[in-house]
Amino acid sequence: MSCRGGRVNIGEIARRAGVSRSTVSYALSGKRAVSAATRLRILQVIDDAGYRPNASARALAEGRTRAIGLVIPPAGRRLTPIQLGFVADVVAAAGRRELDVLLSPSGGEHDRSFERMVRGRRVDGVILMEVRLRDARAARLRESDVPFVAIGHTADAATGHWVDLDYQGLVASCVRHLADLGHREIALINRPRELLDSGYGPARRALDGFNAAVAARSLSATASCCPDEATAGESFVEALLEARPGVTGLVTVNEAALPGIERALRRLGRAVPRQMSVTGVVGRHWAEEFHPPLTAADVPITDMAERAVELLAERLAEPGTPPRDVLLAPPISLRSSTAPPP
Numbered sequence: 430m431s432c433r434g435g436r437v438n439i440g441e442i443a444r445r446a447g448v449s450r451s452t453v454s455y456a457l458s459g460k461r462a463v464s465a466a467t468r469l470r471i472l473q474v475i476d477d478a479g480y481r482p483n484a485s486a487r488a489l490a491e492g493r494t495r496a497i498g499l500v501i502p503p504a505g506r507r508l509t510p511i512q513l514g515f516v517a518d519v520v521a522a523a524g525r526r527e528l529d530v531l532l533s534p535s536g537g538e539h540d541r542s543f544e545r546m547v548r549g550r551r552v553d554g555v556i557l558m559e560v561r562l563r564d565a566r567a568a569r570l571r572e573s574d575v576p577f578v579a580i581g582h583t584a585d586a587a588t589g590h591w592v593d594l595d596y597q598g599l600v601a602s603c604v605r606h607l608a609d610l611g612h613r614e615i616a617l618i619n620r621p622r623e624l625l626d627s628g629y630g631p632a633r634r635a636l637d638g639f640n641a642a643v644a645a646r647s648l649s650a651t652a653s654c655c656p657d658e659a660t661a662g663e664s665f666v667e668a669l670l671e672a673r674p675g676v677t678g679l680v681t682v683n684e685a686a687l688p689g690i691e692r693a694l695r696r697l698g699r700a701v702p703r704q705m706s707v708t709g710v711v712g713r714h715w716a717e718e719f720h721p722p723l724t725a726a727d728v729p730i731t732d733m734a735e736r737a738v739e740l741l742a743e744r745l746a747e748p749g750t751p752p753r754d755v756l757l758a759p760p761i762s763l764r765s766s767t768a769p770p771p
Contacts, residue, residue: 662686
């Protein structure tokens with residue numbers, strides 16, 4: 430905080446307002462509640478002295494922290510490249526709006542971090558990643574009246590603000606693409622079993638879209654889960670083709686498994702796309718790193734991050750805004766990994 434005459438430290442602010450240094454600190458940081466009367470007295474000191482407030486003082490005047498929370502998966506679970514990219518894009522989008530970002534892992538023992546953020550009112554609002562169909566974190570935020578935007582949506586999609594990717598429709602489009610090329614036996618490589626069992630939206634909707642599309646086209650198909658690891662992708666393809674050698678098309682939403690999928694197909698002599706077509710919903714980086722480049726719906730992480738921050742900023746500016754949602758469905762980029770079956 431500064432004035433025309435120079436810098437003013439927290440002690441001077443406290444002296445003029447007749448409060449302790451810690452009270453001013455709490456008022457500026459939002460880490461603890463400060464009474465309305467005390468807040469007004471500090472604001473009066475600012476006004477009377479003609480201070481030109483910095484970001485903290487502006488936050489105090491607005492009754493806000495000028496920070497948002499980003500709830501990420503547990504710190505012990507390695508983030509995928511898409512998740513890491515999303516975190517970076519949220520920080521960039523928030524920075525353009527002069528908002529700081531507080532990262533808070535959730536899940537298991539990390540729920541204490543999430544609870545401290547909510548109970549301590551350390552942020553003005555929250556962006557919630559990795560949403561489940563039934564998500565206790567979303568319920569906790571609603572209960573605490575903390576504005577939030579979900580990445581993904583719960584089973585009750587009609588309520589709340591969220592940004593999501595149409596995994597169901599996009600996976601169905603991948604299946605139809607393979608069927609149009611003439612493939613009759615295909616497989617889905619989904620995310621890990623624990624995510625599917627916990628009601629993780631993308632995994633569940635990918636499976637629903639796959640099952641609906643193969644039924645509509647009367648295809649022979651199998652759907653299985655795979656850990657988010659390249660070695661797991663390699664083992665998965667080996668076991669799949671041993672059990673079902675007639676499979677000629679693969680659909681995946683598991684980008685981390687892609688390098689292993691590629692290695693296994695090469696070692697087994699299944700040339701892509703001449704003997705095996707591969708497609709799916711993955712990040713553009715992974716699609717372009719695949720050999721040959723992957724025909725895929727590219728996950729628009731930058732767009733998703735920008736939309737999420739935009740929705741949350743709207744909620745903070747106008748708390749009474751009705752529920753809004755954004756469902757993104759990027760087109761399938763036709764590259765070189767799909768062709769008619771042998």
